[in-house]
Amino acid sequence: MRILLFTGKGGVGKTTIAAATAARLARDGRKTLVVSTDAAHSLADALDTRLRPDPSEVDSNLFASHVDSRELVDRSWPRLREQARGVLAGLGIDELDAEELTVLPGVDELLALGEVARLAAAGTWDVVIVDCGPTAETLRLLALPEAIARYVDRLFGKRVLREALRTLADHLTELRRVLTDPDVTSVRLVFTPERVVVAETRRTLTALALRGIQVDELIANRLAPKARRWGGPAGAWLRTRRGEQDVVLGQLESSVTAPVRVLEHRAAEPVGSAALLELADELYAEWGPLDGPGGERVPLLDVQRTGDGYLLRIALPLPDDSALNLARVGDELAITVDGLRRLIALPAALRRYEVVDAEASQAGLVLRLRPEVTA
Known part of the structure; x- marks a missing residue:
């Protein structure tokens, strides 16, 4: 099974590209799950269907779901918090302090990541595609397993905590293993070829490398169409705009090892399977979603x-x-x-x-x- 995480700065089209990739893989005969952890709920709009927390069939070989982080917190956190309060009380921490300490920042993101892992393991999927939130949220999400695991490891030496934390520690270890295994998981960064966005993309590459997570492709979206035969102000504007984008794109390609795909801007927003497949055929014309050269695998x-x-x-x-x-x-x-x-x-x-x-x-x-x- 492969897991592909799609992320990028808000508004660059990552949800549409994630959905198009899933539709293409499903058409190619691979049983595919596309799941969104983005609170914006845009995946349902791109697929033109209603989504639930549990996977539902959208098309032949294509299943989709939307992870509701708030619902996960409401359902799971009270029980986990009570367990944590019991452990803290066993260390001599009074009731009020224990209550304050169990308000864990990032618990919704951690539960969302755990739910993605659960959905991936629960089905016989060939590919799981994750439509992540914007870049900053995704980096925080991917950093949680390692960050929290460090605290758990330090607490493991205290006998009273061992049993209470063993399940959490094992869960975090498995999440970390899956995220950093390049044969299983890779990230695809979607960006528009603008200087500010490309600068953020470079910083994201660094941040993911720090976490040991591989980026196997970059996707440049919404390039201005080439207008060599167009006259008048509109043609001149398009040529100028595309020229600027090509310069920015060239600078990025010369400084990264991962391959870069490009996709021109479309007049109409792709919605529904047919439109998504048309976009995917353009995006993956040179090599398929899983058949490309991939990023150079260099050990950290x-x-x-x-x-x-x-x-x-x-x-x-x-x-x-x-x-x-x-x-x-x-x-x-x-x-x-x-x-x-x-x-x-x-x-x-x-x-x-x-x-x-x-x-x-x-x-x-x-x-x-x-x-x-x-x-």
Whole structure:
């Protein structure tokens, strides 16, 4: 089974492209589930049908559902909160403090991600397509399993918490495993070729790389149609606009390893299976939704011996204007890029070494390490 996550800045057309991809895969004979975690409920509009939390058949081989995060919270959180309150009370935390501590930020996103995983596992799907929310929401969603798992790991040492947290820890571990397995899950970033949007796309590539999540394709949507034979002001405007977009697109393509698909702007909004399939046939004319070259699979960490030390390469795309900070935290390396932080466990061979030099480029970071000097 493959899981494809579609995201992008709000308004770039990610829902339409996710729906079109699902329709194309279903027509090709693959049993496909397309599920939305976006609170905007746009997937139902694109498919021109009503959707429920449980998958319903939209067309042959095509099923769809909409995850209602608020409904999940209302149904599941009271029980989980009571369990958490019991655990906290066992640690000597009084009733009022326990109530405050169990108001967990991000619980709705975590439950939504868990519901996607449940739906994926519950059916015999060939492909699960997830229409995620806008980029910022998606990054927060994808960061939750690792972030919360770290807190759970720290609490696991307390005997009173072990049984209460074991199920949650196992669930988070499985979510993390699925999200970071490039043979199962990949992200497709949808963007419009404008400088501001492309800048956000580059930052998103960095943020996803920090999480160990692969982006296998970028999709440039709403390019101005080519108007070589058009005269008059309209033709001149279209040629100017397309020229600007081509420049921005060329700059992006030269700085990323993932392939870029392009899709021209359409006069009418694609709604319903027929219109979505027409769009998909244009988008996937060169190679199919699952048949493309895919992004270059580069391991996050690569270690090379050199003289009396090591070179540690971190495959982290860094735009020129990135704010980067590195710090050593015990046996981990803390990397902060534009306010996003991740702790990366150093390979065992490097834990007695210190960073003496670092270089950053669009390809990532190269750290030079040498043995620690002891007094």
